[in-house]
Amino acid sequence: MLIHIKCKIAIMCTNEMCVMRYICIHHILDDASLPLQFIFFFAERAIARHEVREIEQRHTMDGPRQDVALDEEDDMVIIYNRVPKTASTSFTNIAYDLCAKNKYHVLHINTTKNNPVMSLQDQVRFVKNITSWKEMKPGFYHGHISYLDFAKFGVKKKPIYINVIRDPIERLVSYYYFLRFGDDYRPGLRRRKQGDKKTFDECVAEGGSDCAPEKLWLQIPFFCGHSSECWNVGSRWAMDQAKYNLINEYFLVGVTEELEDFIMLLEAALPRFFRGATELYRTGKKSHLRKTTEKKLPTKQTIAKLQQSDVWKMENEFYEFALEQFQFIRAHAVREKDGDLYILAQNFFYEKIYPKSN
Secondary structure: OHHHHHHHHHHHOOHHHHHHHHHHHHHHOOOOOOOHHHHHHHHHHHHHHHHHHHHHHHHHHHOOOOOOOOOOOOOOEEEEOOOOOOOHHHHHHHHHHHHHHHOOEEEEOOOHHHOOOOOHHHHHHHHHHHHHOHHHOOEEEEOOOOOOOHHHHOOOOOOEEEEEEOOHHHHHHHHHHHHHHOEOOOOOOOOOOOOOOOOHHHHHHHOOHHHOHHHHOOHHHHHHOOOHHHHOOOOHHHHHHHHHHHHHOEEEEEEHHHHHHHHHHHHHHOHHHHOOHHHHHHHOOOOOOOOEOOOOOOOHHHHHHHHOOHHHHHHHHHHHHHHHHHHHHHHOOEEEEOOEEEEOOOOOOOOOOOOOOO
């Protein structure tokens, strides 16, 4: 198993970085008592530090770029503050596959213990990185973090936010089994609840904590942001703020159930990043589809029990709100013909331009 991990990571990198990744894991594996997740954690941290040092060294050798004005397209930054178990890995893999061809950078925001709320000092650091790190522009940042309002930090040009959400019960069921059985993306990684064979139906029937209605409260706070009220389960203010942010602060929010349409709209609107994304999603042979293993669909009785809770009603209201907005945008951007969707050509033009030129 340990040899498999070393080979897998080596294959994922190229040239000098292959050697670096193999060496850092080799030293960690000397201690066979370390749990597997710690091996990945230490290895990824070492790799990340090495990559940052390489960038800084290139920056020093090439000279600073602070005074170099970037083209408007090259100055773009997209933040995908991905909600867990919404097909976020499937979508992010497409960004990784396209970044070299479309000439942009992809960076994973890895927070300690996947905490979606940043400390105030980390918020300042993050905003500064995003806005001033010209070597990483154009950039696509992704990670499990809640929405952060760049405007309150005095930033003139804010990043472009995008996201995907999912039917709240389906998302919770997927996450429940993911913690126990993992998925086909990293099948060798031991998950937190591995060994627990209890089904989701059994958990709900017994009133278990892992399937409690409070666990549905996630998509609303992710869109609401870093305010304390966002994380108070069942807060009406949090839902209203999440709706406001979705409409006013997000460029586009798709739904897992219609992911291809979401990708198609992004490619049409932001080709600098997503040129070729639709075709890649349809025909790609890589891990664009990540599936939770051993997942059992809940019974109608289980679903009905969860739907009695106020938390589900609020999360579902937010999901329906997002779905309606997405379908509204799609209806004005595409047409259907013979069962396929086609992006509309430019449908506006300019006329009566004065004063007349000679």
